Each structure stands twice: as C-alpha cells, then as structure tokens.
Amino acid sequence: MSRTRNQxxxxxxxxxxxxxxxxxxxxxxxxxxxxxxxxxxxxxxxxLEERMRDRQQIFxxxxxxxxxxxxxxxEKAYKILSIVFCFxxxxxxxxxxxxxxxxxxxxxxxxxxxxxxYITDGLKDTGAVNIVTGMILSYRAFDTFGETNVLFIAxxxxxxxxxxxxxxxxxxxxxxxxxxEPKNDVILQKAASILVPVxxxxxxxxxxxxxxxxxxxxxxxxxxxxxxxxxVAAFGFEKTERFFNEKVYTVVKVTALICYGCIVTYYFxxxxxxxxxxxxxxxxxxxxxxxxxxxxxxxxxxxxxxxxYAFYALFRRGGL
Amino acid sequence: MEIILNFPCISILLAMFSAIISSALNGKWAKYLNTxxxxxxxxxxxxxxxxxxxTKNSYTYVMGHYPAPYGNEIRFGSLEAGMALFxxxxxxxxxxxxxxxxxxxxxxxxxxLYYIMINLLLSSLLALVxxxxxxTAYVFVEINTIAACGLIMITEHGRTIEAAVRYMIMSLLxxxxxxxxxxxxxxxxxxxxxxxxHSSITKIMAAGTYQIPLLVTIGLxxxxxxxxxxxxxxxxxxxDAYGYSTVSSAAxxxxxxxxxxxxxxIKLIYRVIGFRRFYESGIVNVLFVFGLAGMIMGSLxxxxxxxxxxxxxxxxxAQIGYIYMGFGLGTSIGMVASIFHILSHAATKSLxxxxxxxxxxxxxGHKEFQELTGAGxxxxxxxxxxxxxxxxxxxxxxxxxxxxxxxxxxxxxxTSGKTLPTLIxxxxxxxxxxxxxxxxxxxxxxxxxxDKYEAVSSGKNMLYLVTLVCFIVLNLALGMISQPITxxxxxxxxxxx
Numbered sequence: 001m002s003r004t005r006n007q008x009x010x011x012x013x014x015x016x017x018x019x020x021x022x023x024x025x026x027x028x029x030x031x032x033x034x035x036x037x038x039x040x041x042x043x044x045x046x047x048l049e050e051r052m053r054d055r056q057q058i059f060x061x062x063x064x065x066x067x068x069x070x071x072x073x074x075e076k077a078y079k080i081l082s083i084v085f086c087f088x089x090x091x092x093x094x095x096x097x098x099x100x101x102x103x104x105x106x107x108x109x110x111x112x113x114x115x116x117x118y119i120t121d122g123l124k125d126t127g128a129v130n131i132v133t134g135m136i137l138s139y140r141a142f143d144t145f146g147e148t149n150v151l152f153i154a155x156x157x158x159x160x161x162x163x164x165x166x167x168x169x170x171x172x173x174x175x176x177x178x179x180x181e182p183k184n185d186v187i188l189q190k191a192a193s194i195l196v197p198v199x200x201x202x203x204x205x206x207x208x209x210x211x212x213x214x215x216x217x218x219x220x221x222x223x224x225x226x227x228x229x230x231x232v233a234a235f236g237f238e239k240t241e242r243f244f245n246e247k248v249y250t251v252v253k254v255t256a257l258i259c260y261g262c263i264v265t266y267y268f269x270x271x272x273x274x275x276x277x278x279x280x281x282x283x284x285x286x287x288x289x290x291x292x293x294x295x296x297x298x299x300x301x302x303x304x305x306x307x308x309y310a311f312y313a314l315f316r317r318g319g320l
Numbered sequence: 321m322e323i324i325l326n327f328p329c330i331s332i333l334l335a336m337f338s339a340i341i342s343s344a345l346n347g348k349w350a351k352y353l354n355t356x357x358x359x360x361x362x363x364x365x366x367x368x369x370x371x372x373x374x375t376k377n378s379y380t381y382v383m384g385h386y387p388a389p390y391g392n393e394i395r396f397g398s399l400e401a402g403m404a405l406f407x408x409x410x411x412x413x414x415x416x417x418x419x420x421x422x423x424x425x426x427x428x429x430x431x432x433l434y435y436i437m438i439n440l441l442l443s444s445l446l447a448l449v450x451x452x453x454x455x456t457a458y459v460f461v462e463i464n465t466i467a468a469c470g471l472i473m474i475t476e477h478g479r480t481i482e483a484a485v486r487y488m489i490m491s492l493l494x495x496x497x498x499x500x501x502x503x504x505x506x507x508x509x510x511x512x513x514x515x516x517x518h519s520s521i522t523k524i525m526a527a528g529t530y531q532i533p534l535l536v537t538i539g540l541x542x543x544x545x546x547x548x549x550x551x552x553x554x555x556x557x558x559x560d561a562y563g564y565s566t567v568s569s570a571a572x573x574x575x576x577x578x579x580x581x582x583x584x585x586i587k588l589i590y591r592v593i594g595f596r597r598f599y600e601s602g603i604v605n606v607l608f609v610f611g612l613a614g615m616i617m618g619s620l621x622x623x624x625x626x627x628x629x630x631x632x633x634x635x636x637x638a639q640i641g642y643i644y645m646g647f648g649l650g651t652s653i654g655m656v657a658s659i660f661h662i663l664s665h666a667a668t669k670s671l672x673x674x675x676x677x678x679x680x681x682x683x684x685g686h687k688e689f690q691e692l693t694g695a696g697x698x699x700x701x702x703x704x705x706x707x708x709x710x711x712x713x714x715x716x717x718x719x720x721x722x723x724x725x726x727x728x729x730x731x732x733x734x735t736s737g738k739t740l741p742t743l744i745x746x747x748x749x750x751x752x753x754x755x756x757x758x759x760x761x762x763x764x765x766x767x768x769x770x771d772k773y774e775a776v777s778s779g780k781n782m783l784y785l786v787t788l789v790c791f792i793v794l795n796l797a798l799g800m801i802s803q804p805i806t807x808x809x810x811x812x813x814x815x816x817x
Binding site for chain 2: 023025092093095096097099100101108109110111112114115117118125138139140141142143145146147149150152153154156157159160161163165250251253254257258261264265267268269270271272273277
C-alpha cells in the first residue's frame with residue numbers, strides 16, 4: 001500500500017515487489033521457473049516392509065564382518081597402519097631424545113641461573129626451608145593457583161556427569177549401596193578406627209610442615225582425603241554425614257579457595273606495583289614461618305582433601 | 321594511568337573468583353554474577369586496550385615478587401588486550417542469545433555448574449591471551465579443555481555425552497603432544513618464559529646444535545594445538561560437539577575455545593619459536609596443505625549435512641582451514657589475514673549458531689532442512705540475522721567475511737609459489753560456501769502454504785533480539801571499518817615479539 005501513489009502505479013515499483021516477496025505472498029519462482037510440485041511421500045505397509053528389508057540387508061552386508069572382504073581388509077589395514085604409525089612416532093621421539101643433552105651433565109642448558117637462584121636465594125626470598133614448596137607457591141604462585149583451579153573444575157565436571165537427586169541417593173542407600181560388600185565389617189571397622197586418626201594426623205602434619213620438610217598442601221591433602229575415604233568405606237555414609245556433608249563440603253571448599261585467591265591476589269598486586277608484602281617471612285625452620293607458604297599449604301590441603309573425598313562419593317553414589 | 325596495568329591480572333583473577341563463589345550460589349545468582357563478571361572483564365579489557373593502543377607499547381606485568389626468569393609474568397600489548405575485549409564481548413552475546421535455551425535444556429540444579437564452567441573458561445581464555453610463560457599456558461589449556469567438556473555434556477543426553485568423550489580424547493591427545501613439546505623445549509633451553517626461550521633458541525640456532533629436537537618440538541606443539549582447534553584431519557570430534565550441545569556452548573566452543581588455542585599458537589610462533597625459524601622449519605607447508613584440504617573438505621561435509629546445526633559446525637572446519645592456510649603462507653601479511661579471520665569467524669559463527677537456534681525453535685525444534693522451510697517468516701529477526709551470517713560466511717561485500725577473503729587473496733598474491741593453489745582453493749571454497757549457505761537462506765525464505773508451525777513475534781524475547789542486533793552490528797562493523805582494524809592487527813603482530 002502506498003499513500004502517495006495509486007495502487008496501479010505502486011504495483012510497478014520495486015518496493016511493492018520487495019515487500020510482496022518479503023511477506024511471502026508471491027513465490028518468486030512461480031511463473032519464472034518450471035516447477036513441479038513435490039510429491040507427498042506415501043508409505044504403504046508394503047513399501048515400509050520393503051524398505052526395512054532393504055535396510056536389514058544393507059546392514060547385514062555392510063556390517064557382516066566375517067563375509068565382507070572389504071571390511072576385513074580395511075580393518076587389517078587399519079590395524080597395521082596404526083601399528084606402523086605408532087612405531088614411527090616412537091622411533092621419532094627416541095631419536096629426538098637421543099639428541100637432547102644427557103641427564104646429569106653440569107653443562108646442560110637447564111642448569112642455568114634460574115635453578116641456581118632457586119637454590120641459593122630460595123630460603124632468603126620465601127622463608128621456606130623446603131625449596132620446592134617455596135618455589136611452587138611463591139615464585140610460580142600463578143601456575144599453582146591455576147593448578148588448584150584445575151582440581152576445582154574437575155570436581156565440578158564430575159558433578160555434571162554423576163550428580164543425582166538427593167531422593168535417589170536416599171533410595172539407593174538402602175537397596176543398592178554395598179550390594180557386593182559386607183555391611184559393617186568388623187575387621188575393617190576396627191582397622192579403620194585405629195588407622196584413620198593416624199592418617200588424619202599424618203596428613204595434617206605434612207600440610208603444616210610443608211614449608212619445612214618434604215610434602216605440602218597437595219600431598220597432605222591427598223592423605224586426609226584417603227583417610228576420609230577409608231572411614232566412609234568402613235562406617236558408611238550415614239556416619240560420615242554427621243561431620244562431613246554437602247554443606248560442610250561447600251563451606252570448606254569455597255572458604256579455602258577464596259582465602260587462597262585473596263592471598264595470591266594480594267601477593268600479585270603488591271609484587272607488580274613494587275609494594276612490600278606485609279606477610280612476615282618469620283625465622284626459617286620455625287613452624288610459623290615461610291610467609292604465604294604456610295597459609296596457602298593449609299588452603300590447598302583442605303581443597304585437595306575435599307576433592308579426593310568428593311570424587312569417591314560422586315563415583316560411589318552420585319552425591320556427597 | 322599506572323593502575324590500568326593491573327587490569328589484565330585483575331580480570332583473570334576476577335573470573336576465577338567468580339567461579340569459586342558461584343559454587344556456593346544457586347543458579348539464578350550464579351547467572352547474575354557471571355553476567356556481571358563477563359561485562360566487567362569486557363570493561364577492564366577495553367580500558368587496557370585503549371591504554372595500550374594510545375601508548376603503542378607492550379607491558380610486562382610480574383605475577384608476584386620475582387621478575388622473569390624466576391617468577392610468572394603476563395605481557396600485553398594492544399593485540400592481546402583487543403583480543404580479550406573481543407572474547408568477552410562474544411562470550412556475553414553468545415550467553416545472552418542462548419539464555420532461554422540454557423534455562424530449558426539444563427537441569428536447574430546444574431545451572432550453577434554451567435556458569436562455573438563459563439567463568440573458568442573465561443579466565444583460561446584471558447590467561448592464554450595474556451600469558452608470557454609457556455607452562456602457565458599449559459595449565460590454562462588444561463582448564464580450558466575441562467571447561468569445554470563440561471559445556472558440551474551439560475545437557476546430558478546420549479549424543480552430548482558421546483561428543484564430550486570424543487572431544488576429551490582428542491583434546492587430551494593434543495594437550496599431551498603440547499606438553500611433550502614444552503618438556504623438550506625446556507630441556508634444550510632451560511627456560512619457561514617465552515622471551516627467554518626465544519633468546520636461547522637464537523643462541524642454539526647460531527651454534528647449530530639441537531636441530532632435530534627443535535624441529536620435532538615445533539612439530540609437536542603445532543600439531544597439538546591444531547588437534548585442539550580442529551584442523552581438518554583432526555576434526556572428527558567437532559560436528560557432534562557443536563551440533564548437539566546447548567546453543568551458547570556451541571557458539572562459545574566454535575568462536576572462543578578453538579580461537580584461544582590458535583591465538584596461543586600465534587604467540588608461540590612469534591614470541592617463542594621466531595617467525596623466521598618457523599618458516600624455515602617447513603612446518604608451514606604442512607599447515608598450508610592441511611589448511612587447503614580443510615577448506616574444501618569441511619565445505620563438502622557441510623553440503624552433505626541435513627541438519628542445520630551440524631552444517632554450521634562443518635563450516636567451522638572449513639573456516640579453521642582458512643586460518644591455518646593463512647599461517648601456511650608464511651608471510652606476516654598472511655598472519656594478519658588469519659588474525660582478522662579469527663575475529664570475523666568468531667563474530668559470524670556465534671551469530672549463525674544463535675540465529676539457527678531461533679529458526680529451529682519456530683520449526684518445532686526440528687533441525688532438518690525440510691522442517692525449516694519458511695522459518696525466516698516465522699521468526700523474522702532470526703531469519704535476518706541468519707542471512708547476515710550466511711552472507712558474511714560466503715563473502716559478500718560489506719560483511720566481515722568478505723574482508724578476510726580479500727586479505728587472504730592479497731596475501732596469496734604477495735607469496736611466491738603458493739599464489740595459484742591458494743587462489744584456486746579460495747575460489748572453490750567460496751563457491752562451496754555459497755552452495756550450502758545460500759541454499760539454507762533460500763530454504764528459510766521459501767513461503768509455505770498453511771504453515772503447521774506458529775510464528776513468533778520478535779518483540780517477545782527482547783534479550784534475543786538485542787543480541788542479534790548487536791551481532792549484526794559487530795559483523796557489519798568488522799566488514800566496513802576494516803582498515804583501522806587491519807592496521808591495528810599488523811601493528812599488534814609486530815609488537816608480539
């Protein structure tokens with residue numbers, strides 16, 4: 001429709017044709033192109049049967065592994081080629097490694113100022129007697145924070161896969177859980193009640209002494225997690241839920257990660273802007289020393305323990 | 321002004337913090353937090369971009385108290401900051417475009433997990449863009465891989481879980497090769513920071529030692545990242561992963577995840593290996609051949625598809641082929657064309673996925689072409705947006721895809737020896753693109769009598785409409801204001817070293 005021109009004049013303009021096409025009133029192919037209407041697909045019982053039979057036959061012939069020569073040839077060629085490919089890759093990598101510097105040679109490129117500085121200045125810079133922990137938590141703090149987030153996201157991913165409704169957990173707890181295991185095994189329970197406190201204690205020791213002796217948050221946390229898994233295996237989820245349920249899990253995990261995040265953020269921002277980090281390094285060798293190393297170890301430890309336990313619980317019953 | 325230099329670090333940490341906090345929130349608040357964080361990251365990156373662009377300088381930012389080569393650091397110039405800004409914008413638009421679908425397709429108690437994945441994906445993308453340390457890059461590649469798996473399988477039906485498993489296997493293979501490459505590189509140079517590795521490599525080259533390991537290393541790193549970004553022979557995971565996941569995931573996977581790896585590869589080529597060394601290694605020729613093969617094969621696969629989402633996915637294979645073909649030309653102008661195509665493809669492909677979801681919604685959820693007949697009339701906004709995306713992919717002037725094709729052609733003419741194959745394949749690929757994209761456009765604008773599906777008015781879903789308009793504007797902007805953008809990219813590429 002046009003306000004300025006009459007209908008006949010308007011019909012000759014481009015705008016009319018365009019809006020007619022846009023509105024779908026006229027098919028632009030009709031009249032300009034030879035067209036045949038598409039036949040409605042008709043299917044009788046017979047043709048359906050025939051089609052299914054053809055399909056069956058095709059399947060039988062194509063996927064007939066014993067009778068189909070081409071398929072067998074392909075499978076054989078595939079196996080041989082993959083073996084050849086792997087062999088080539090192995091040879092290539094071995095040749096490459098043989099050209100690399102020999103292990104333990106003092107003149108190797110990796111024995112450069114970097115590792116030297118870690119050894120000579122590590123204690124002075126980080127306050128941690130254990131140079132490895134000091135290095136991963138202060139020199140390369142960003143990598144380690146990223147690595148902790150890898151654990152976090154891995155748990156979330158497993159939750160996406162395996163998490164089921166709470167009602168289903170309750171239902172499964174009576175019928176399905178421990179189907180193949182003895183319930184309330186006395187030997188296991190006695191052994192666990194002796195072992196679990198020791199495992200916990202040792203885990204806590206490893207975490208708290210991470211900056212003084214071998215170990216740290218990752219290994220200590222794994223121990224505590226293993227202790228919790230042992231406890232669950234012996235006493236079941238009902239007893240564990242009294243002190244460690246989903247709520248506690250969320251609180252511990254989120255607190256640990258946020259505190260860790262706050263410490264590294266503070267550490268990065270002060271470091272990059274030339275400010276002094278106000279966390280004291282302390283006397284090396286004392287338990288309260290090592291600057292940011294000790295608190296980070298504690299937080300990493302709780303995160304790792306939570307992750308270990310969460311994996312076990314998720315795989316076993318689909319919830320915490 | 322100094323405070324702006326903190327923004328890249330803050331934006332990475334902000335994304336990580338938001339992921340951690342989201343795990344204690346419910347789905348709704350996680351959504352708000354995520355929207356806030358993506359916007360905030362966009363704003364911070366915009367400031368960084370403006371600052372680095374006006375000062376024409378690259379800045380090194382020490383993450384911690386110990387400068388390189390002892391501690392971690394990130395480095396950003398205008399190219400990195402611009403990329404971060406662009407990624408944040410695309411992520412926000414993709415999320416908004418698929419917001420309704422997210423609510424429908426994801427179980428409500430798992431919605432917060434989805435936003436955790438997205439937050440960590442954002443942090444890893446930012447870290448890949450900004451990092452100056454090759455091992456940090458690996459850590460965030462891991463986060464990126466796991467987050468992408470989560471994005472694929474969140475809808476939890478058989479196809480997506482299968483797709484996620486496939487994606488994980490292929491992607492972990494890529495990560496493994498990349499890690500072996502890093503180990504070899506460390507063994508030869510004794511450094512993990514990109515700039516220091518580069519100076520060591522220069523020394524090695526001058527001394528003439530470690531020639532074979534260096535070549536193998538370059539091969540491993542390039543192949544590892546090529547698998548992760550779905551270069552042609554390694555694309556088998558792609559159509560299922562993009563075709564069946566929820567629409568925001570598909571848009572982000574195709575336009576952000578694979579582009580993050582490609583950008584990392586560009587950085588490694590310039591900052592670690594050195595462009596000359598990379599060119600002389602001959603790996604460029606391999607990339608060139610596979611890029612060309614991908615351009616044709618991806619389009620052929622797409623033509624055969626009867627499912628609109630899978631067709632768009634296969635078109636990604638072809639477009640990734642374009643990008644690697646640009647690498648393969650071995651000139652810096654080819655590289656500029658590739659980086660422009662990263663932008664143009666990211667803007668277009670996410671638009672196509674989002675608009676295709678609108679079209680399938682008005683066709684009873686069917687993705688087959690027969691059901692889509694006339695869908696452009698039933699949802700006018702989605703139809704128009706799809707048309708824009710299709711035109712851009714085919715390379716019609718005014719749209720972003722035209723500029724990248726023009727840049728590729730220009731780069732090809734200035735490269736001796738590779739001119740003819742590039743131009744021929746570019747022409748064939750354009751024709752193939754036109755066949756399947758214009759077929760779809762004609763299909764959605766073919767009128768149907770007595771339609772069995774109901775039309776929706778575009779005003780109903782304002783968020784969706786606004787998202788589509790933003791996408792179209794972005795696309796036209798890339799296509800029409802291309803000169804400043806290519807100038808910025810070619811300056812940024814030289815500043816990468």
